[in-house]
Amino acid sequence: MDDEQFDVIVIGAGHNGLTAANYLAMGGLKVCVLEQRHIVGGAVVSEEFHPGYRNSIASYVVSLLRPEVVEELELKKYGYQPIPLNNSFYPDSKGEYLLLTGDEDHDRQQYEKFSETDYDTTQAFDAVIEKVGEVIASQWLKEPPKLYGGGISDLISIAKLELDLYKLDNESRWRFLQFFIGAPDSIIERWFDSDKVKAIIAAHCMPANYASLHHPGASLAMLHHSVGELDGKKGAWGIAKGGMGAITQAMAASVRDKGVVIRTEAPVKKILTEEGAAVGVLLNSGETIGAKIVAANTDPNRTFLTLLGEDQLPESFAKDIKAFRQESASLRMNLALSGLPEFACIPGKEVGEHHRSSITIIESKEHLEQAYRSARAGIPANPPVIEAIIPSTIDDSLTDKDGTHVMSLLCKYIPYDLAGEANWDEQREKTAQDILEHLTKFIPNLPDILVAYQCLTPLDLERMFGMTRGDICHGRLEPDQLFSARPHPDAAQYATPVKGLYLCGSGAHPGGGVTGAPGRNAAKRILKDV
Structure with missing residues (x-):
């Protein structure tokens, strides 16, 4: 390498890349973050898209951002201010609507315009979602166990997950299985009466999905997006004051105070390797930057097939990454x-x-x-x-x-x-x-x-x-692309088949959404390995 040497280069200053950089710096490593655009944030960004009008131009709501990340990175100190979005409004072309405000009497009356039973059914359904969601959320800040070839720590992780499932009552265990591998249409028809409420529940499967309602496993996207919280209120959603870019600007301010170098307008052309190990990156400008470790906040397809190259990977692994499903049709x-x-x-x-x-x-x-x-x-x-x-x-x-x-x-x-x-x-x-x-x-x-x-x-x-096929989650949220298989069993613990190359973006566990979890988990793994 003919340029400055770092301990870690993070490719991509999206929220997970900035999260990883923060924790790596807290662990004493010398870190450089490289961003292709003129501004940090990736898809979690606020920009003026017309004179006098600013908005979150891509990701636009917050709930899944882990409270641990908010607290440990002191994001509120650096300007992050969540604003709750308390109401839900569902108009249709017939002039009918459902407007929910959280007031029990009001919301019951709204439901009763369409069904005498669906309000109470929805409360029961949400209670099941909360129970099952707690099991899912409990795994978000944990490295998933190895699918094969693991050790004692992997066995312990599996045992803890099994214990969490065992603690569920019989009904919740059955529902967990349905949400994990069942088809949304079957769940919707089992629970709800009115066409209006069925439509609402169907829409909850949509944001991070690209699948038929009859597709087994397509309910997982709804479950994935139901486990958030905002300022301690479970299930709440909101916005960030000033737009979602306030989150990543706070992360950037936090990381700069830790001595991390952030370079914008520095697109990476290639991950460099020597003797099968990552040793740095080559920028589009021709500049090379050396590092012992490269943490890629890019999606799996772009990381392995574009920046690294198929010739640097085991043949079977490369074939599997080519088949990894990336598209959200958004x-x-x-x-x-x-x-x-x-x-x-x-x-x-x-x-x-x-x-x-x-x-x-x-x-x-x-x-x-x-x-x-x-x-x-x-x-x-x-x-x-x-x-x-x-x-x-x-x-x-x-x-x-x-x-x-x-x-x-x-x-x-x-x-x-x-x-x-x-x-x-x-x-x-x-x-x-x-x-x-x-x-x-x-x-x-x-x-x-x-x-x-x-x-x-x-x-x-x-x-x-830089999201392959415009996939906002860096890979579909379906059973065979989650947990110990995201994005591949040989890269699900953030380390990859290439020594010194790690994944820290939403293509790794636990998946998409503005969570900060993949970045935090990846940093923890890197610090364990160095």
């Missing part, structure tokens, strides 16, 4: 609005509880299934299922002028590969207009208040953030 839009969106089903020009909500626009569970099948055929769902928030209704720091707003849209399912000869550079504008036209059915004044929009297709997400 499209993100950010809207700059000159006024408040006025929903047709709840008229009014003042900010209401429905504005300060997570907003899900879905017609039925069949709507979600149709969107999936359309995307699988290479055709963007029209209409897609839309998850949205209007964060400026609870955080006025996002726009410059009073009365203006920003709105985040997550649209599903939108494929990476388009049918026929279509390509995203030509298709982007049409798909965006189709989405806006659909949204106008719910928000009639949208054309009058829309100032500008940003549309990030799956290809744009790949180009901007």
